[in-house]
Amino acid sequence: MSKTLYDKIWQSHLINEQDDGTSLIYIDRHLVHEVTSPQAFEGLRLSNRKVNSPKRTLAVADHNVPTLDRELGIKEEDSRIQVEELDKNVEEFQIPYFNMNDTRQGIVHVIGPEQGFTQPGMTIVCGDSHTATHGAFGSLAFGIGTSEVEHVLATQTLIQKKAMNMLINITGNLDKIVTSKDLILYIIGKIGTAGGTGCVIEYSGNALRDMSMESRMTICNMSIEAGARAGMIAPDDITFNYLYEKPMAPKNVDWDKALTWWKTLPSDTGAKFDKIVDIDATKVTQTITWGTSPEEIVSIDGTVPNPDKISDEVKQNKIKRSIEYMGLTPGQKISDVEINTVFIGSCTNSRIEDIRSAAEIIKGKKVSTNVKALVVPGSGLVKKQAEDEGLDVIFKHAGFEWREPGCSMCLAMNSDKLNEGDRCASTSNRNFEGRQGKGGRTHLVSPEIAAASAITGKLTDPRNVT
């Protein structure tokens, strides 16, 4: 029978299945960070359990770490305790760890792929919803809660039920100016934040085949914002070339064996999907969010919606609330909206390609005097690569702050946060109320739009800053 990529990975990891479909699946890779793990390690200690497979586990501190003056340590006491707790736990349970001062340290979803820890055909989990990112390699990757983190640490398995197969088929080609961030925001706008609930999404179509791994990761990363636990893209030569010679990728004979297996993974012709959504790539424009839900999108040349035109009362109230929180007016042109903060970073858009694209727009220009702008590279290695290419100099000359890697202002657990009323063009993934700081206002954008907006002080089409 024809199988989807998801079916194949699921079946090859199935250890036990009960009559009601409740299944025990094997987990190949487990990424651990400081925020969602302390209670899991405590649970292990209380029940006198060990970590089943430390070599399949990789830990890093990313959510709480400072992006300035790191050598001074973490100022905030509770954040410091949480990172120290991780230091102790990895030591006690003998888990491979990139500590805060390791060059390889960075956002958990940036370092996994970068190290080749992430590979096609694997099951990969992490106590973080953006684990979906790793699906860009044709793996089944999803976020889990702390109880499940403990379960994986103890048994290297998870109790799951198979999700539905959903195909998002992108037909035609994207306009050159349209990025993968625009595409995923457009898709979320189409299907809604619950559009993928109960599903694993496979993205397919020629537009994806031309995309780099960085761009594919941006798409899979935001699958959770469409309600899906996982998003995946079939592996191809672009995937294999990316992984080749990565530190933790298979080597020599193993590489050849792996490659042969990886090539069998893509969905078979005629494989059955429970849901199919077609997206016409030629209709996708440069897309950003105007509101406080990732589905509240608008084209960069569009306007803020008018809630009076929406008949459903609950939806109308939600849009009214978003407009009020965001301090906008119905019908307002989005390109007239002034911003005072720009954040280029997060597990969605902090990889070398994102930084290059933003630098290209910034080159030789200055950040608007009203704007505080920061670049937070996704990892120490991304930072180093960018510095080797001289990109840090471009940003610094323009007036950007060039920071140390971490999650930073995406969720504002460290001191990088918006103040009440601040408005930010952010390359991150969530625009919920207060996400980047209490009372802060977030517009989700591509790195290109973030860069252009930093220069003009308004939400700006990059074509207008040349």
Next chain:
Amino acid sequence: MEKFNTFKGIAAPFNILNVDTDKIIPKQFLTTIKRTGLGKHVFDEMRYKKDGSENPNFVLNQKPYDKSNILIAGDNFGCGSSREHAPWALKDFGIKCIISTSFADIFFNNSFKNGLLPIMVTKDERDALLEDAKDKENPEIEIDLENQEIRRPNGGKIKFKIDPFRKKCLLEGLDDIGLTELHESKIKSFEESRSTKHPWL
């Protein structure tokens, strides 16, 4: 885990669309290394004013809803981050059951691991329960997991579906890890065959 017994409790009307886990428990409370004590911070930004005092307009600050055990919630409850701090905070506040038309997957899963029962009903059923909850004089609803039944204040009953395995775990208060360890030999043999076939994994 504590066993989930039939109970009668105050239901709060909470008809907000897409309540995300950032809203349930904002990030400033995620630096804890414990599972307990988050109840006072649940829905922090809606619940408290800037000066730290309670916002009287927020439903869980109003009587009798300040003693709620049940939320009658809007569509897609619990979307966003995977933080298990969300069910921990709700549970710590006293919420034992959330009824909605839909839940985000990770929140749904996390709830079961903490003895918090998420029940999915149709839109009409949810809307009827919202009306029940709005009656401040008599907002009590009974949840009977064994018989998969919600009993309304007017004596009406709403049946609900639940995965049999999850039901058993809640009713008996079973620990997932303990259950999985019963499959230890199967896991071992799976690992062995896997490392012969795909040694790089």
